[in-house]
Amino acid sequence: MANAVRNKPAFWGIMLVLVGVVLLVHKLELLPFSWPVVISAGLAGVALVMIIRKFRKHGGDVFWWTLLLCYGVISFLRTSGVLDIPPWYGLPLALISIGIAFGLTVALRPRDWHLAVPSVLFLGVGAAILLTEMDMLDEGVVRSAISTYWPFALILFGAALLLNWRTKPPVTS
Numbered sequence: 059m060a061n062a063v064r065n066k067p068a069f070w071g072i073m074l075v076l077v078g079v080v081l082l083v084h085k086l087e088l089l090p091f092s093w094p095v096v097i098s099a100g101l102a103g104v105a106l107v108m109i110i111r112k113f114r115k116h117g118g119d120v121f122w123w124t125l126l127l128c129y130g131v132i133s134f135l136r137t138s139g140v141l142d143i144p145p146w147y148g149l150p151l152a153l154i155s156i157g158i159a160f161g162l163t164v165a166l167r168p169r170d171w172h173l174a175v176p177s178v179l180f181l182g183v184g185a186a187i188l189l190t191e192m193d194m195l196d197e198g199v200v201r202s203a204i205s206t207y208w209p210f211a212l213i214l215f216g217a218a219l220l221l222n223w224r225t226k227p228p229v230t231s
Contacts, residue, residue: 080096094137095134095137098131098137099134101127101129102126102130102131103130104126105123105124105126108120109124109127109162112166113166116166117167118166120159120162120163121160121162121163122159124155124162124163125159128159132151144191147188147191149184150185150191153183153184153187154180154181154184154185155184157177157179157180157181157184158177158181160173160176160177160180161181163177169222172215172218172219174218175211175215175218176215179211187200
């Protein structure tokens with residue numbers, strides 16, 4: 059406990075120094091950069107640090123930090139010009155990010171293995187829509203498959219919830 063209290067001023071001190079250095083570099087025009095690139099890289103960096111901390115502690119929730127990491131990385135790649143990501147890729151990339159977030163949640167807490175089902179489903183649907191947007195899959199076939207088989211996702215997730223509920227040990231108080 060004393061270590062956690064002692065480390066908070068160090069964290070904020072490091073953050074203030076980093077922000078000050080970035081602002082000074084910008085004001086002196088030593089390196090050309092744009093604020094959207096810095097902010098998106100900062101979001102991705104903070105999220106990555108938090109995910110690593112959660113894995114080191116073997117606990118906690120990584121779902122929202124993973125979404126922030128995916129958003130930060132995609133935003134950084136788009137604003138920095140590394141990749142030309144059109145705005146209409148937003149939905150499939152969001153679905154893929156949700157799938158990755160569920161997958162990392164399962165990796166951190168294997169007892170919640172039932173979340174692997176939505177992970178695979180979000181990744182699959184997101185990838186199919188992305189490939190459709192890139193003209194690598196026929197849009198009609200993908201739409202038909204999703205509209206026909208979406209109840210299968212409910213059945214799979216419901217079955218996984220039931221199986222996971224039956225295998226979890228009872229909580230004792």
